Amino acid sequence: MEFFEVVDGQRAHRELRADPVPDELIERVLEAAVHAPSAENRQPWVFVVVRDEQIRLRIAELTAKIWQGGARDFSKPNTTQRLFDEVDRWATGGLAGAPVHIVVCGDTTRCPEMMLPSSIYPATQNLLLAARALGLGSLMSTLSMVTGAPFKDLLGLPDHVVPMALVPIGYPARSLGPPRRTPVAEVTHHDRW
């Protein structure tokens, strides 16, 4: 696919089919992820690729708890009813349906924790874009990270590894139109504010 077609059309796909995703496509999206830039080229990313159904169900359960325990009320006034309903379905169980969950983590032995976001989120974005280029749907969520210790325990993450994003991947249940965005001119200043 042509680059701008991928980048301009990327959307959060919350409804994914249960059909399995071939290993080579998952390897390809991870390959794109590790091609992101990183502070001092430290490449502090680590990925946990979860296909096991029990673990996916447990991730969904932990996430639902956070959602219902406060995030839901925090989110409601900030989103349109349509987006809210879609996120609500996803966060209360729908996310387990994605056949693959990629947990993107940062390794604090390779990079100080405060420097992780500027390396980990570019890698995650490469991953989302690559998924779209391969006809897969995905989204990035940081909601599950709020679950803290139970989430780390579930994945057996050592202390020096910080989970930073959950990316469920699968074939999209339906195609989505182009995303709506505030025009560039409204968020751009020249030379000074």
Added chain:
Amino acid sequence: MEFFEVVDGQRAHRELRADPVPDELIERVLEAAVHAPSAENRQPWVFVVVRDEQIRLRIAELTAKIWQGGARDFSKPNTTQRLFDEVDRWATGGLAGAPVHIVVCGDTTRCPEMMLPSSIYPATQNLLLAARALGLGSLMSTLSMVTGAPFKDLLGLPDHVVPMALVPIGYPARSLGPPRRTPVAEVTHHDRW
């Protein structure tokens, strides 16, 4: 350009030509940036596009101060001599030579500060990739952000706006080969750590 050719070949270009970059190319990279996903679609990004030479020189000066005041010594043991020398030339003045500096900021009235990185860095990555797709060179640096108040004052940023990345853009002085990366298999775990 084909998507994977862009994503797999992206590199930090620290040596850029002084030739001006057409406005429409800068608009195109910003258009790609705003197509990134963001928490609750809040789109908390704001861009300051600096072409003014005096402001670029002042950004370079502030950055050199941070570099020489500690970041340089912190970086040295972690990088190869070649990369270190390249970064050193860049951070001690070279960066002013880029004809355009884009400062990517987060707006805390649109999104709580702790949620900014997972939206701002994906947008910045889209920007870097789009630059490459258009034949431009760029890089993301968070070094200048450490300068704090003087940097915000220079750009006239209000209190609610947090500068998060500096992206100098221009035509590359030389072409760079493919980046070196640790293989995916070495940073991937399946189901559990």
